[in-house]
Amino acid sequence: MKIRQTALTIASFFALQLSAQQLPGGGQIVKNEPKLTYLDSIKATFVKDHMAACVDSLWLQELTSLDLYDNLTEDIKTINLDQKVEYELSTALFKERLKKLDEKSPFNIEYNPGLENIVKAWLKNRKNSFERLMAISEYYFPMFEEALARQNVPLEIKYLAVVESALNPKAVSRVGATGLWQFMYQTGKQYNLHIDSYVDERSDPLKASDAAAQYMANMYKIFGDWDLVLASYNSGPGNVAKAIRRSGGQQNYWNIRKYLPNETAGYVPAFLATMYIYEYHKEHGIVPERALVKHFATDTVMVKRQLSFKQLSDLLDIPVAQLKMLNPSFNKNVVPYYFDKTHFLRLPQDKIALFTSNEDKIYAYAAYEETLREKPYSQLASARRSNDSLYEDSTRVVSRTKYHKVRRGDNLSEIAARYDVSIAQIKKWNRLKNNKAPLGKSLKIVTTETIAYRAKKKEPKQPVEDKTTAVAVDLKAAKEATKKLANSTPEAKNDVAESSTPEYYVVEAGDNLYGIARKFNVSVKDIKGWNNFDDDDLLAGTRIKILKDDQEPAVADNEPTYKTVEYTIKKGDFLGLVAKKNHVTLEQLREWNNLEDNNVVIGQKIIVNKIEVTEAVASKGKNDKVSKGKNNNHYYVQKGDSLFSIAKKYPGITVSDIKRWNGIKNENIKPGMKLKING
Known part of the structure; x- marks a missing residue:
């Protein structure tokens, strides 16, 4: 280790020496700094919170992995309570521990060989799985207990979520049951869990736990037995009622178990086995892994506009995987904003401070990114297109007066070429006595342009008083009007100063x-x-x-x-x-x-x-x-231009067109080059 550190130190020293080498001419090699982006400028103004994040990538992977759910679900489906399992747990000791559990639980926990077999099977084959599950429990169990206590439901029902989903909020069964408590779509709607394209509250730990507690309380009012409540949660109250009738009116779970669906028959034993292993894990050598984040180490903040997990990750330096784990109810990795419903974002406590201190800047960045998206045509354009039958397309030639401010390096020849006029015309319009372009002066330029317009069909023009109308003349008349305008144009008032600073x-x-x-x-x-x-x-x-x-x-x-x-x-x-x-x-x-x-x-x-x-x-x-228009006949190449970027400025024109019109054989163009645009 010491040799490695020494080697790194020497390498760093030589790297610093090389970075400061002198060039032969006496200059120094300058390292190009990365170009600042809008995101960098936003984050540079953030009020920083220096608390370290308490979740790492391994823990995130543990909380979002579905392997525990798949394994546990398969065990419950294929469980054989009659198959004896050899394990170092005496029947007498097991009975004694079950009796203690029964004393402090409202469930009817009694010994039977089937329950003993499933406990021994899991202790023998699933120790590692329960060590991982107990770590995840540290995050979710406080939420469950709070929701259950509000409905006066036994707190032991928190172990049911382990059986249902292996504590994975993204778990989905083969029939579509979703979330920690495996709600079906209709049942979720019945208990006011909102479901749409962006949000599925069946995966929300808090709201789904409240709905599950309410369901348990309602079922207990019907059956009056918590074992039967558990059975009804899995197979539905109708199937439990049928089993009671088929058994001749018996109401103990173990007496009606053979009349229940196969999956439900192993459901309550799996629940009781989970409760036993959680309560007596130390006695069986199960050492729980420790959770790196607990529920009380997080908090929520109300979101006032739509934000994506990618934007939050970039701004708050928090992994997208962590945002998904803390906010499993958002389907599209987006926190939506609805005008009639509020949504809350759950973050680690250190990130809550960073978010609330810079909330306006975060929303501003999201709004900036939204402006970069391609927008559809305006409603006005759509309305015009819908009335195509009432209008006809035409063109007109108009005269237009422009002003060009003379800057350093300008001359009359370049100005005349840019606006497609002659030097003599510029001198005449501005009463110049020589060919020198006066620095700082705004030169008047009169041009003629062809523009497109739409007019109503078969309707005579009505004279409108005190309102401007578009001038529509043919090309010859436009040229004559241009000459008259040039001759009658007065000299511009108050010329600018001869120089700029x-x-x-x-x-x-x-x-x-x-x-x-x-x-x-x-x-x-x-x-x-x-x-x-x-x-x-x-x-x-x-x-x-x-x-x-x-x-x-x-x-x-x-x-x-x-x-x-x-x-x-x-x-x-x-x-x-x-x-x-x-x-x-x-x-x-x-x-x-x-x-x-x-x-x-x-x-x-x-x-x-x-x-x-x-x-x-x-x-x-x-x-x-005079309608505004753009002279598309010529284009002067600017610094940084390419044939591709120029073609993009003229819809319908390709790079090949520009090459053909200007006799260009390769991609090389230079600033100041005048390109002919015939499109």
Whole structure:
């Protein structure tokens, strides 16, 4: 052992030396840090609880294994009470111990050879099984005893769960009986155990124990004998009543046993044998294994939104197997959220503190993961499709005014190519005297675009006063209107300052784009554009560029404006729920409201939608609404682009199409390359 430790120490020393080696040019090898994810940033803000978890993988395997259930069930089915078993247990001693059990139990425990044979068989062949069962009992028996005591049912009935399911809440019999107490579907419903796709309360230790205790109490009111209650639990009260009639009215279990179904005939002896072995395990050399977690070492918390076991495992660092063991009633490894019913999650006590201290962040992470799922078409689109017979598809050519803010490195040639116009047109629209692009100025660009629209069939257009309508003209008329617009466009007011002041910010652990944008009073979109970011993930230590204008550009008369929709936070709301109600994403809500996190308070007003309203001057002096569109004729390759990612931006277009239109033979493309998109 000492040699091994010494070798590990030497290996670690050399590894540290290698990690600090100098490069030939004097530089040092820098180890790439892993990229931070949203999960990492959430967990970095958790309030930590340093108590150690008390359940390990072996114990979880023990609590969820079905081998004990299979073996014990097979023993009960094939039991032969008349077969004598040789074991070191005298009949006189066995009778004496049974008499002591009978004195402190409401059951009629009397000696008979069949009971002696099954006890000796299990002591001879199932010692190891009972050592394991006694360890699991330490977790479940306190629950059983509490439920039985509430209904004034003998506490010894807790041993019945050992016979029924071998203390496995996921046990399912060949006829569909489920859970620790093996309830059938109809019986479970009768005793208010909820069963659906997500939840099966027959596997819930607490609720199923309450139902079993209630069943025992009801059956005792009928039969008045606890042995017959046990028989009715296995075969049903109807079969017990038939056996009583067939025996001539006898009401002792051992007298009517031969009239009961075969499985029930060995059921009560198996129960009494289990009780004997539990009570006298020390005398027979059975050493119980110790439970690593007990019922009182766990607690429950009410769940306020749907959470999966995978999400809880990632956030709380708790194995999924442990969550399944503690919460066996949840079928799909999901804790559901119903508007009319509450669900409770059982966790070890040290994890309860971690959950309750960071509950809002856990729900925020679940809401974030929900936004990543593919969404169906909106209800509005569905309604439009359902009325296809009332509409016809068509296209129109419209003129549209855009603004391009000149940044460092821009020139008129590239700007003209990007918007598919000429340099002369840009100079004319903006009254430029030379070909130099003025840094920081917003250049006016007038384009013509073909857009699709839907119109009602066979209905004449009705004039609408004081409302904007879409301009529908053919291509030739659109070009003439574009020239008129260019000639009549006034110069933009209040040009921006000639230069922009760059700043740099070093990303720290826990930072995100929304917080940085709010800190510098800029938008997330601008930060992505300045630094060529493709996504929202940031790596700690990254140096990002922030451009802050000395003077903001004035908004032209027909520059796009926005109409906002506000929502007031109510009791029970959280940001993910608000986003879902308004069919937007969490990122949009945070950006529109400059939120650094997902925390909101009751009464707070937040923007839940922004509707862009663009107006342009059209022919005949009327204000016509110009539909928003996208110029899909060309695409300029950005840093990090690939042919596959570009093709995904244009539905219906493949990588092969882009290669054919641009004469590309391989996958190599470079930033700044202009690609023709003919789709």
